[in-house]
Amino acid sequence: MKSLRTSSTPGNNRILAWAALGALCAACAVLSLCLGPVPVGLGDTLGALLGRGEGPQAHIVLYSRLPRTCGCLLAGMALAVSGTVIQGVLGNPMAAPNIIGVNAGAGLMTALLGAAAPAAASAAPLAAFLGALLGVMLVLGIAERTGASKLTLILAGMAVSAVFSAGIDAVVTFVPDALLGYSDFRIGSLAGLTMARLAPAAWVILPVFGLVLSLAGEMDILMLGRDVSQSLGLRVKPMRLLLLGLAAALAGAAVSFCGLLGFVGLIVPHIMRRLLGEESRGLVLGSALGGAAMLTGCDLLGRLLFAPFELPVGIVLSFVGGPFFIVLLLRQRGGRIHD
Amino acid sequence: MIELRELSVGYGRSAVARGVSMELEPGKVIALLGPNGCGKSTLLRTILCLQPKLAGEILVDGTPSERLTPRQLAQKAAYLAQSRATPNITARRMVLHGRFPYLSYPRRYRREDYEMVEKALRWADAEGIADRFMGELSGGQRQKVYLAMALAQDTQTILMDEPTTFLDVARQLEVMATARRLAREGRAVLMVLHDLCLALRWADKVAVLAEGGLLFQGTPEEAVEAEILNRVFGVRLSRVMTESGWQYYYG
Numbered sequence: 001m002k003s004l005r006t007s008s009t010p011g012n013n014r015i016l017a018w019a020a021l022g023a024l025c026a027a028c029a030v031l032s033l034c035l036g037p038v039p040v041g042l043g044d045t046l047g048a049l050l051g052r053g054e055g056p057q058a059h060i061v062l063y064s065r066l067p068r069t070c071g072c073l074l075a076g077m078a079l080a081v082s083g084t085v086i087q088g089v090l091g092n093p094m095a096a097p098n099i100i101g102v103n104a105g106a107g108l109m110t111a112l113l114g115a116a117a118p119a120a121a122s123a124a125p126l127a128a129f130l131g132a133l134l135g136v137m138l139v140l141g142i143a144e145r146t147g148a149s150k151l152t153l154i155l156a157g158m159a160v161s162a163v164f165s166a167g168i169d170a171v172v173t174f175v176p177d178a179l180l181g182y183s184d185f186r187i188g189s190l191a192g193l194t195m196a197r198l199a200p201a202a203w204v205i206l207p208v209f210g211l212v213l214s215l216a217g218e219m220d221i222l223m224l225g226r227d228v229s230q231s232l233g234l235r236v237k238p239m240r241l242l243l244l245g246l247a248a249a250l251a252g253a254a255v256s257f258c259g260l261l262g263f264v265g266l267i268v269p270h271i272m273r274r275l276l277g278e279e280s281r282g283l284v285l286g287s288a289l290g291g292a293a294m295l296t297g298c299d300l301l302g303r304l305l306f307a308p309f310e311l312p313v314g315i316v317l318s319f320v321g322g323p324f325f326i327v328l329l330l331r332q333r334g335g336r337i338h339d
Numbered sequence: 340m341i342e343l344r345e346l347s348v349g350y351g352r353s354a355v356a357r358g359v360s361m362e363l364e365p366g367k368v369i370a371l372l373g374p375n376g377c378g379k380s381t382l383l384r385t386i387l388c389l390q391p392k393l394a395g396e397i398l399v400d401g402t403p404s405e406r407l408t409p410r411q412l413a414q415k416a417a418y419l420a421q422s423r424a425t426p427n428i429t430a431r432r433m434v435l436h437g438r439f440p441y442l443s444y445p446r447r448y449r450r451e452d453y454e455m456v457e458k459a460l461r462w463a464d465a466e467g468i469a470d471r472f473m474g475e476l477s478g479g480q481r482q483k484v485y486l487a488m489a490l491a492q493d494t495q496t497i498l499m500d501e502p503t504t505f506l507d508v509a510r511q512l513e514v515m516a517t518a519r520r521l522a523r524e525g526r527a528v529l530m531v532l533h534d535l536c537l538a539l540r541w542a543d544k545v546a547v548l549a550e551g552g553l554l555f556q557g558t559p560e561e562a563v564e565a566e567i568l569n570r571v572f573g574v575r576l577s578r579v580m581t582e583s584g585w586q587y588y589y590g
Contacts, residue, residue, distance in 0.1 A: 214444070218446070221436060223426045224423070224436065227384070227420050228423060230389055231387050231413060231417070231418035232437070232439045232440055232492070233409045233413030233439060233440035277472075278426045279428050279432065
């Protein structure tokens with residue numbers, strides 16, 4: 001898919017890239033458990049995880065850092081994989097969950113649920129999923145009616161996102177308690193996350209991720225374009241809708257507990273495509289690892305940079321991810337671009 | 340075998356070509372000729388159910404094509420499209436996609452699939468580039484890979500939409516030779532061609548689509564004698580006998 005390619009770096013370094021990704025992800029997770037305003041040693045952290053620790057340190061690891069780290073890993077993975085699927089299925093490098101209305105839709109539904117039924121917090125992932133699905137279907141519908149060019153899709157996404165965002169603001173204006181920590185939700189933050197809030201989303205993200213991986217072959221075929229995929233016996237339209245639905249479920253579930261985090265879903269797939277090539281199975285797995293590592297790393301940075309004050313991860317993500325992406329774009333200028 | 344009966348093709352309600360009846364006989368290379376916009380590509384796409392037919396029937400081994408699932412149809416007819424996306428994966432991986440119609444969910448390629456891929460790569464003379472990435476290949480090399488992908492689909496009928504466009508003369512002849520070999524193996528090949536001389540020289544049959552329908556089908560000799568191409572294309576077609584058979588030229 002020509003427009004998706006930022007450069008061709010088919011390399012023999014692929015094994016190295018996988019090893020580095022895995023190590024990076026593991027390192028981020030471990031550091032995220034150990035570091036913070038109160039540093040906890042590796043041994044103590046492990047002890048606490050295995051249920052052998054005592055005292056405030058073990059308490060911090062188990063009830064503050066563990067949910068937060070799990071949340072970062074899950075949300076990063078979900079948003080990045082969602083972005084990979086959306087970009088691949090739509091054949092559009094500009095598409096990402098935050099751009100085509102998925103995140104805003106999920107946010108709006110979460111806010112509505114918070115306003116209407118504050119006690120039903122465990123239903124948040126479901127509401128978020130419905131909102132995300134509504135967003136993506138609206139955008140897709142508008143784009144198809146107007147000719148489905150890559151640009152229309154993005155413009156339709158922006159319009160739908162704007163409406164949904166206004167909806168979130170309106171809900172919060174009338175019911176200020178609808179979203180726990182409104183500013184954190186808008187920026188995206190994982191502070192104060194509990195396992196109880198995380199669990200329902202995890203139950204959505206993990207199986208859906210497995211399902212997406214099992215459809216990697218179909219995604220590969222879709223990349224060949226509509227005609228060729230159909231001539232290979234793939235039912236293109238239902239498959240596209242199914243995959244976009246799964247992407248919406250992933251992003252929606254993530255938004256339900258981490259707020260409107262945008263950047264992961266856009267840049268991680270681009271980085272992974274350069275690192276690992278365009279085969280979907282590898283790309284999905286790599287995006288999961290890369291997204292998890294990136295969000296966990298950024299969250300850790302946000303906790304450490306101005307300790308004891310905390311920067312919400314959304315801010316760090318944009319500060320780190322933005323320049324990184326720009327460098328990527330600048331380097332692409334010299335790269336080969338094929339038809 | 341695929342049979343067309345009184346088939347009308349086009350977009351929306353307006354037919355580009357009406358009442359097309361023809362048989363895609365196994366063992367024959369059929370060249371589909373006609374001026375721009377006469378519906379050649381549309382006909383191919385309609386046969387493959389990539390767009391709805393307006394009227395008539397498409398029979399695939401006697402079964403109306405609308406009763407076949409996309410997968411069943413993909414096991415009967417392969418398509419070499421005119422415009423194609425080129426994901427940056429290895430050529431071998433690309434050819435492996437041709438086995439997609441034979442797999443069920445979750446897709447796991449089997450040993451026979453890999454064997455078929457190697458065979459297809461040999462057929463298309465693409466073994467040497469099998470491990471290269473699509474992005475690194477020239478237009479002609481990519482064409483070989485796409486051809487190998489269609490061959491890996493292992494179908495009785497192969498539809499090619501302008502397979503010789505953008506190729507140099509030697510590669511054009513190679514494509515035609517491959518088509519002939521496929522026909523010798525008992526497959527039916529229907530190819531849209533713009534080069535009249537190439538078509539007349541290499542095809543077993545030519546079909547001329549023009550003026551809203553199928554004007555003519557027959558052997559190249561019959562086409563020349565009927566002067567149908569002169570009329571449709573506004574050229575004067577002549578031929579000379581050479582050591583390797585009739586060669587055609589126009590002016």
